[in-house]
Amino acid sequence: MELFDSLGYVITICGTISFAISGAFAAMQKRLDAFGVLIVAFVTAVGGGTLRDLIVGDTPVFWLKGANYSLLIILTALFSMFFWKKLKSLKITLFLFDSLGLGFFTIVGLQKGLSFDLSPGICIALGTITGCFGGITRDILLNNIPLIFRKEIYATACIVGGLCFFLLSYLGMNIALVEIISVIVVFVIRIISVKYNFTLPRFY
Structure with a gap:
């Protein structure tokens, strides 16, 4: 149980850092001042x-x-502002850290649902909300169409990661390994879907 709690805390910290960096870099792409970067990083x-x-x-x-x-x-936001020139592309960095944050926070949301003894479906919904809503708010503040509403696979990655979490849990796998694999699943789905331009079908 102690390992479970400590790993959950580490995942929360990693998700916070990842989304703070993605928010900071998104704000810097829009040429916001330092205060604007801090606010967007925080909200994300x-x-x-x-x-x-x-x-x-x-x-x-x-x-x-x-x-x-x-x-x-x-x-994290201050670090991003001071060291952004060390990175080759703001766009690539934003994408990678947004994908990482999506994976980490999906699992954090799932665990919160489990702590309230909610059903698997509701837990997956909470994981998707936790993973997606910060990015939605960030994009709205920056006057962008949120990623979740574009053709890219975004929320679907959270749902698949959540299903993977419960499937592996029911198979009796170690919970720490289940969490790590589920984060990786979300991250890899995002990377592959963008790299190969996979999208959900449209009916118009």
């Missing part, structure tokens, strides 16, 4: 988790229960 990192906690009635929401998450997001 906590948006999904905030909505999730409000839905299940877990208040105050997770980032209000201590200063750790806020400080982590601020430091």
Whole structure:
């Protein structure tokens, strides 16, 4: 149980860092000032988790229960601003960290649903909300069409990752390994779908 709790915390931290970086780089693409970059990074990192906690009635929401998450997001955003020139492409970096954050936060949302003894379907929905809503808010603030509403496979990756989580869990696999594999599944689906231009069918 201790390993389960510690791994869940590590996944939450990794997701927070990944989405904070993706938010910061998205804001820098739009040439926002330092304050704007901090705000977008913060909203991207906590948006999904905030909505999730409000839905299940877990208040105050997770980032209000201590200063750790806020400080982590601020430091990550500052790091992104100071060292962005070391990276070859803002667009590639944004994509990679957004995909990583999507995987990490999908599992965080699933675990929150499980802690409230919710059904697998609801847990997967919470995981999808946790993974997607921060990016939706980021894109709206930056006047972009949110990724989830484009032709790219986005929320579907969360759903498949969630199904993988429950399938492997029912097969009796170690929970830590289940979490890691599920994160990788979400990440790989995003990478492959963009690389090979896989999309969901359209009926118009």
